[in-house]
Amino acid sequence: MSEIILYITILVIVxxxxxxxxxxxxxxxxxxxxxxxxxxxxxxxxxxxxxxxIAIGSAILPLIFIISISKQKEYVVISKVNDDFINSKxxxxxxxxxxxxxxxxxxxxxxxxxxxxxxxxxxxxxTGIFKKTAVDLIVEKDIENDVYILKGRRSSxxxxxxxAMIREYDNILLLKLLGDESNE
Amino acid sequence: xxxxxxxxxxxxxxxxYGLCVSxxxxxxxxxxxxxxxxxxxxxxxxxxxxNAKVPILPGEINMMVDPLPQALMITTIVIxxxxxxxxxxxxxxxxxHYGTINWKELMETE
Numbered sequence: 001m002s003e004i005i006l007y008i009t010i011l012v013i014v015x016x017x018x019x020x021x022x023x024x025x026x027x028x029x030x031x032x033x034x035x036x037x038x039x040x041x042x043x044x045x046x047x048x049x050x051x052x053x054i055a056i057g058s059a060i061l062p063l064i065f066i067i068s069i070s071k072q073k074e075y076v077v078i079s080k081v082n083d084d085f086i087n088s089k090x091x092x093x094x095x096x097x098x099x100x101x102x103x104x105x106x107x108x109x110x111x112x113x114x115x116x117x118x119x120x121x122x123x124x125x126x127t128g129i130f131k132k133t134a135v136d137l138i139v140e141k142d143i144e145n146d147v148y149i150l151k152g153r154r155s156s157x158x159x160x161x162x163x164a165m166i167r168e169y170d171n172i173l174l175l176k177l178l179g180d181e182s183n184e
Numbered sequence: 185x186x187x188x189x190x191x192x193x194x195x196x197x198x199x200x201y202g203l204c205v206s207x208x209x210x211x212x213x214x215x216x217x218x219x220x221x222x223x224x225x226x227x228x229x230x231x232x233x234x235n236a237k238v239p240i241l242p243g244e245i246n247m248m249v250d251p252l253p254q255a256l257m258i259t260t261i262v263i264x265x266x267x268x269x270x271x272x273x274x275x276x277x278x279x280x281h282y283g284t285i286n287w288k289e290l291m292e293t294e
Contacts (some may be wrong), residue, residue, distance in 0.1 A: 003188060017218070023210055023211065026211060047234050049254050049258055057221065064268065157283035157293065
């Protein structure tokens with residue numbers, strides 16, 4: 001009888017996961033699902049499978065899910081300029097370009113990370129699967145025309161939304177480069 | 185037919201429905217895990233019988249559950265964890281390349 005109650009609890013949890021919109025709540029419900037499933041394995045005379053399910057299903061897998069979600073929310077920007085567009089004074093970032101990027105990333109719930117690096121090549125470092133950091137945007141300056149250039153991947157939908165945001169500024173230019181396809 | 189087997193099949197079909205309906209890639213991966221867990225539950229339920237004992241040796245051998253499916257199911261859990269981590273890594277790369285992990289928006293991009 002208690003077995004059937006646990007089965008019905010699992011059914012209710014799966015229906016809740018189907019209806020749930022927020023992804024973090026879904027992961028917590030998945031952890032509860034695995035825990036009740038381990039009880040059911042124990043009722044079916046398999047205590048070794050239940051032990052493995054408690055360790056892997058309800059502890060390690062939600063941890064991996066949460067780590068991957070926090071990795072997805074990083075928006076990495078490489079900056080080659082260090083003047084009143086973007087600059088860092090004693091560890092604090094400021095400048096009107098930084099304000100634009102901050103507004104853009106906050107509206108899509110991303111975390112902005114800015115790295116100052118003068119020797120960064122787009123084609124060599126942004127392509128390929130096995131790079132350590134996935135770079136999303138590069139900021140450069142054209143000294144002759146006094147124009148700031150932002151470089152990104154053409155395939156990204158976020159870049160099109162950034163393009164609509166910076167259309168009112170005259171001295172900012174957005175370059176959409178081909179990502180992995182440029183080698184072919 | 186026992187009612188637990190019917191309920192196990194019902195959970196399997198419900199998770200397949202969730203896999204088809206969900207729009208987020210991470211939610212699809214969660215439903216893949218739920219499908220795997222419910223299939224394991226069905227396997228363990230099929231070899232189980234009434235008044236059965238845990239397969240640990242000092243005891244009556246005729247009353248024990250068959251231990252071979254249980255050993256195979258432990259292997260399945262470990263393989264499922266590794267497949268899940270591989271899928272999550274691919275979803276991170278997909279987000280940085282296309283800027284979204286929604287199935288519908290991904291279908292519209294070239």
